[in-house]
Amino acid sequence: MRQFATYFLLELKKDIRMLPWFFGSILLLMVLVFSGTLAISQVFLKGQVFDAITVDMAVSDHETKVKLIADVLSSMESVKNICRFQYTTEEEARAHLKRGESDAAIIIRDDFYKDMETGKNTPAVILFPVNDTFETRMFRQLITDGVSLIQTTEAAVYAATDAGKTYGLKVSRKEMEDLIFFSYIEKAFFRGEIFQKHVVSATGEYGVISYYGISGMMICLLMCGLNFSFMYGKQEDVIAEKLRVYGIGAVPSSAVKLLTAGLILWMISLILLCFLQMTGKLLGFWDLKLGQAMIGMLPVSLSISSIFHVVYTYGRQGGGVVLFFINIGMILCSGALIPVSYLPKALQTAGTIMPLSYWEIHGAQLCFGSSDGKWFLLEGAIIVGGILIGSLKGCYKWKKD
Amino acid sequence: MEKRLIWIEVLLKIRLKKSVLWIQAAAMLFLMWMASVIVLPDHENMHVLVYNEDGSFGEQFIENLKENAGEFLFQETDDPEILRQEILAGHAKYGLILKAGLEEGLQKEETEDLILFISSEMSDNGSSVLETVYQALFSVYSTMLLEHRAPQIFEQEVLEDALALMKERNEYYKTSEKVFDVTYEYLSDVKEKQQEERDVFPIRGIAASMILLHMMLAGGETVSLGKGSYEHNLRKWEKREYLFWKYIISSVLLAVTAVIGCNIFGVGKSLTTEVLNMVFFLFAGSLWVILLGIWLKKEAVYYGCICPLLAVNVILPPVFFGISTYIPAVRWINWLLPVGIYLKMQ
Numbered sequence: 001m002r003q004f005a006t007y008f009l010l011e012l013k014k015d016i017r018m019l020p021w022f023f024g025s026i027l028l029l030m031v032l033v034f035s036g037t038l039a040i041s042q043v044f045l046k047g048q049v050f051d052a053i054t055v056d057m058a059v060s061d062h063e064t065k066v067k068l069i070a071d072v073l074s075s076m077e078s079v080k081n082i083c084r085f086q087y088t089t090e091e092e093a094r095a096h097l098k099r100g101e102s103d104a105a106i107i108i109r110d111d112f113y114k115d116m117e118t119g120k121n122t123p124a125v126i127l128f129p130v131n132d133t134f135e136t137r138m139f140r141q142l143i144t145d146g147v148s149l150i151q152t153t154e155a156a157v158y159a160a161t162d163a164g165k166t167y168g169l170k171v172s173r174k175e176m177e178d179l180i181f182f183s184y185i186e187k188a189f190f191r192g193e194i195f196q197k198h199v200v201s202a203t204g205e206y207g208v209i210s211y212y213g214i215s216g217m218m219i220c221l222l223m224c225g226l227n228f229s230f231m232y233g234k235q236e237d238v239i240a241e242k243l244r245v246y247g248i249g250a251v252p253s254s255a256v257k258l259l260t261a262g263l264i265l266w267m268i269s270l271i272l273l274c275f276l277q278m279t280g281k282l283l284g285f286w287d288l289k290l291g292q293a294m295i296g297m298l299p300v301s302l303s304i305s306s307i308f309h310v311v312y313t314y315g316r317q318g319g320g321v322v323l324f325f326i327n328i329g330m331i332l333c334s335g336a337l338i339p340v341s342y343l344p345k346a347l348q349t350a351g352t353i354m355p356l357s358y359w360e361i362h363g364a365q366l367c368f369g370s371s372d373g374k375w376f377l378l379e380g381a382i383i384v385g386g387i388l389i390g391s392l393k394g395c396y397k398w399k400k401d
Numbered sequence: 402m403e404k405r406l407i408w409i410e411v412l413l414k415i416r417l418k419k420s421v422l423w424i425q426a427a428a429m430l431f432l433m434w435m436a437s438v439i440v441l442p443d444h445e446n447m448h449v450l451v452y453n454e455d456g457s458f459g460e461q462f463i464e465n466l467k468e469n470a471g472e473f474l475f476q477e478t479d480d481p482e483i484l485r486q487e488i489l490a491g492h493a494k495y496g497l498i499l500k501a502g503l504e505e506g507l508q509k510e511e512t513e514d515l516i517l518f519i520s521s522e523m524s525d526n527g528s529s530v531l532e533t534v535y536q537a538l539f540s541v542y543s544t545m546l547l548e549h550r551a552p553q554i555f556e557q558e559v560l561e562d563a564l565a566l567m568k569e570r571n572e573y574y575k576t577s578e579k580v581f582d583v584t585y586e587y588l589s590d591v592k593e594k595q596q597e598e599r600d601v602f603p604i605r606g607i608a609a610s611m612i613l614l615h616m617m618l619a620g621g622e623t624v625s626l627g628k629g630s631y632e633h634n635l636r637k638w639e640k641r642e643y644l645f646w647k648y649i650i651s652s653v654l655l656a657v658t659a660v661i662g663c664n665i666f667g668v669g670k671s672l673t674t675e676v677l678n679m680v681f682f683l684f685a686g687s688l689w690v691i692l693l694g695i696w697l698k699k700e701a702v703y704y705g706c707i708c709p710l711l712a713v714n715v716i717l718p719p720v721f722f723g724i725s726t727y728i729p730a731v732r733w734i735n736w737l738l739p740v741g742i743y744l745k746m747q
Contacts, residue, residue: 021701028709036716039724078528100592121581129591134445138529141471143583148469148536150581152543155574159547160554163567167559176554183546187512191535196514201522202489208522226708229618230701233625315421320618320707321611322421325428328607332435337721339523341489344438 004252007243011260015231019264022227026268030220030275037216040337041208053103053135055083056093060110073146083139097127103136104128121154153184202339206364209285214363215336217272218356221301222327224268225308228261229320232312240394250394255387258309262302262383269297276367288367296366300359303379306386307355313390330356355382408643412650426658429611433659436603437666442491442523447473449530450484450493458504458541466537473533488521495520495527497534507542510549540575544568602744604668606720608659609740612652613686613714617707619651620644620690624703641691648687656683682743689739714740 059066067087074085083104088096093105107125115122126143128136157180161173169176203211243253273293280286307326311319331337333347334356340348351357355378362375416422451466453459466475476493478484487493496519506515516534520527547567555563574580623630623644632640632647656679663669693710697703717724717731718741725731735741 018701018705021699022705025705025709029712032709032712032716036712036722036724039716039727040722078532081525081528094588097588098591121579123582123584125584125586127586127588130587130589131591137472140585141473142529142532144471145532145536147581147583149539151575152536152539154580155571155577156543156547158574158579159567159570160550162570163563164554166566167555167563170554170556179553180547180550183550184543187542187546188535188539190512191539192531194512194515194535194538195518195531196516197527198517198519199522200485200489200519202491203522223708223712226614226711227705229621229707230625230704319421320621321425321615322428324611324614324711325425325432328432329428329435332432332439338439338441341486342439342442342491344440347435347438 003246003248004256007248007253008256008259011256012263015260015264018230019267022224022268025227026220026224026271029223030272033220033223034213034216034275034279037212037219037337041212051135052081053083053133053139054101055085055139056088056096056102056105057085057108058088058090058093058105059108059112066108066112078142082135082142093127097129103133104139149188153181153188156180156184202341204364206368210364210368211339213276213280213285214360214367217269217276218359218363219327219331219336220272221265221269221304222330222356224265225304225311225323225327226320228264228305228308229312229316231257231261232316232319236316237397240397244394244398250391250398251387253394254309254313254390257313258306258383258386258390259302261309262298262305265305266298266301269301270294273297273367286368289369292371293363293366296362296371299376299379299383300362300366303355303382303386304359306383306390309386310389313393330354333357334360336360405642405646408646409650412647413653416651417654422654425611425615426654429608429655429658430662430665432607432611433604433662433666436607437668439603442494446491446494447530448493449473449475449495449497450478450487451475451497451499452478452481452484453499454501455499455503456501459499462499462503462538462541465541466534469533469537469540471533473530485519488519488524491521491523494524495530507545543571547571601719601721601723602668602747603721604666605659605663605747606715606718606740606744608655608662609682609743610711610715610720612655612659612682613689613739614707614711615652615655616648616686616690617693617710619648620694621700621703621707623647623694624698625700644691644694645687648690649683652683652686678743678746681746682739685742686739714738717741718744720744 057070059070070085073079074083086102090107093102093107096102097105105127107127109122109125112122112124126140128140132140157177160176160180164173164176171179201207206214240250240253244250248256273288273290277288277290280288308319308323311323311326315322333343333351334340334354335343335351336356340351340357343351358375358378362371362379365371365375451463453463455462463475463477478487481498484493484496484498488496498517498519500515500517503515506512516538518527518531518534548564551560551564551567623632626633632643635643660669660672660675660679663675664672669675693703693706697706715721718735718738719725720740725735735745
């Protein structure tokens with residue numbers, strides 16, 4: 001036991017001395033991975049959202065009521081999401097569109113409002129480029145929907161007028177028109193209340209930003225494994241032989257390697273957690289349960305290190321590419337970059353057996369909620385497995401000798 | 402020339418005998434396959450699933466919705482759970498559940514929460530599709546509103562006949578030219594706007610980053626061995642030339658696998674173009690690793706830098722996402738990165 005403790009402390013001291021050399025690279029990695037995951041979350045959040053287009057509204061200065069209506073329309077949510085209006089003249093609107101400075105134009109002729117009031121339907125002209133984009137088509141759809149609402153209202157007023165001509169009206173024509181018009185307009189204005197909105201999340205209970213924050217941390221820790229290859233050089237075989245002479249067998253030797261690497265990784269995870277907490281608080285995203293997360297990350301770090309411990313034990317420094325493959329495979333299947341629900345069934349199934357999936361859930365629970373004990377058991381099993389599998393090579397060599 | 406051929410032959414023999422290299426090649430193909438089967442939700446997906454709980458009125462509304470769908474594609478489903486799963490998977494952008502009691506609610510003019518609208522956290526709030534849905538519903542609802550308002554307009558004795566006429570005229574006016582309309586005019590010779598660079602190359606990017614990592618690890622061997630290495634005994638420029646070939650040869654198998662993989666997974670161009678691009682990438686990568694070796698001489702520092710340098714090569718070039726869309730300067734930085742150069746050539 002004494003030899004074991006001495007060896008453990010020596011190995012830890014050796015590795016900690018290397019930590020300052022890693023520090024710059026860890027900081028760079030941290031910034032890169034977090035900005036990368038933040039960018040991905042933005043791609044996912046905004047990738048399916050329309051880019052608002054610029055629409056020229058050509059209307060005479062004296063058409064103040066039309067401008068007022070346009071201002072009301074442009075403040076509506078559906079309109080705001082799709083386009084921005086800018087007032088101009090008809091000539092300029094056409095020129096802007098030709099030069100690609102706007103995406104569409106609405107031409108309102110003089111006396112448009114007066115015509116509307118007198119029941120004359122002067123059509124508005126909407127200009128589009130021949131090769132319209134998806135966003136322009138969505139704007140056209142919005143116009144069509146709006147026009148449909150007006151048409152439905154007008155059709156009702158005209159129908160009542162026609163029926164009134166045949167069967168007579170109980171009220172004056174003006175009263176009848178107001179009654180129908182205002183009932184329809186009221187329904188149209190409060191159309192939002194008919195919909196009960198529900199948002200489903202592909203990233204679980206913690207939201208997209210938190211999900212990618214935890215993903216960033218886990219990807220950093222996984223990728224840090226590539227830095228540890230120096231601990232598994234060719235000289236390690238010679239050291240293992242010497243250790244055996246001093247009574248430290250393959251299993252304790254493997255355990256020391258894994259534990260020291262895991263402790264270094266845990267220290268890195270503490271830096272990452274502090275970075276996460278600072279940025280999260282600064283941007284108003286979250287307030288981590290820092291104490292719980294700091295302690296809880298120890299088994300997570302140890303279990304992550306058991307993966308690269310096994311890879312490096314068998315692959316030595318050339319195991320780096322294999323580790324990279326394992327990391328990328330886990331990142332793709334476990335939903336660290338792309339939410340699992342977007343993946344094909346085969347990858348979703350593969351993701352359920354990837355440890356990264358569990359580290360992510362556990363990491364999120366440690367940072368934002370309360371941890372489930374089963375994850376500690378699972379991580380314990382991975383650590384023990386890592387020690388035993390890592391020691392098999394030494395045992396085999398010892399038996400061969 | 403003979404010396405170089407001997408170097409290449411010996412290096413090739415040493416590398417190809419390493420079983421781990423063959424495992425890496427297989428792993429690379431596997432990762433390329435994984436990247437090829439992942440399909441991200443389409444930005445222009447306008448698929449809307451509808452589930453009806455309201456019987457015949459719901460059916461009538463759905464038919465009206467399909468007829469006036471415009472840019473959207475409304476499709477009926479018979480399972481609300483499938484509807485949720487399809488939205489989560491990004492196959493459908495939105496979902497509508499027409500609740501039981503929709504018709505009754507409209508009849509009573511109690512319209513609150515009659516339709517459940519489901520969207521994903523990854524999509525927008527659906528305000529545009531709601532306009533389309535409402536205009537289709539409004540058209541059906543209009544008849545009910547006329548029925549409700551008729552007693553206030555007509556005398557009781559003519560009510561039934563007046564209402565019948567009003568409904569008939571209403572249907573006529575809805576499709577007539579007498580109601581307000583807009584005229585769409587399409588302009589030709591319009592200058593097309595420059596589209597944002599949204600292209601990403603996950604399959605090529607993964608292959609290139611694995612090759613680069615392999616080269617960097619081969620560079621690590623040189624740094625680790627230091628004075629004990631073969632190349633240490635060569636003259637300065639001979640040593641650099643030797644290293645240049647060493648890094649290229651160490652990655653030849655992976656490079657060949659990458660070219661084959663690109664063609665298998667449908668992203669390859671002609672074989673000549675692929676091979677030329679790959680040769681250029683190997684040259685760029687090898688020079689990059691030589692410069693790295695000159696700059697970082699300490700083993701721990703070198704290995705410590707592998708990961709962030711690899712991350713730079715994966716995150717800045719458009720491997721999984723185009724960061725240059727948000728930060729235009731990244732386009733120029735990509736010319737300094739081997740993976741960036743390789744993807745620029747596509």
